Amino acid sequence: MKNLTNERLKEIIAHRSPSLRWGEAEAMASELLVLRPGEVAAVTAESAPAYLLGLMDQVKACNTPEELRELRSRVNLSDLNTAIGSIDQAIEKLSNL
Incomplete structure (x- = not known):
């Protein structure tokens, strides 16, 4: 998942993915953003x-x-x-x- 940009992760957070249940995409993207070095x-x-x-x-x-x-x-x-x-x-x- 390193090839996902911060902007793409933020898009995933903002728009739930119908392919994953119960906000899994949102949760994964949020966790990845937190783990990345911050600005x-x-x-x-x-x-x-x-x-x-x-x-x-x-x-x-x-x-x-x-x-x-x-x-x-x-x-x-x-x-x-x-x-x-x-x-x-x-x-x-x-x-x-």
Whole structure:
């Protein structure tokens, strides 16, 4: 499965394959994407709040499960992890005041 591009794996996640039952294609593609080396995060500690608020707005705008799956396939996990980690660090600093 190394010849599948990240874009193709994201397509598989977004559109269930009728040849596999119970979301097997979606689960396999998700697992492969997680196991691949990630892209460098574009989110910084300074941009994390705006990134998360923008992502929340996009989630709210989704009207169907398909739109939500498509959005999920576009989210960079490195960016999301960086944003969440930055928010966690800020909360920890505030709680230590």
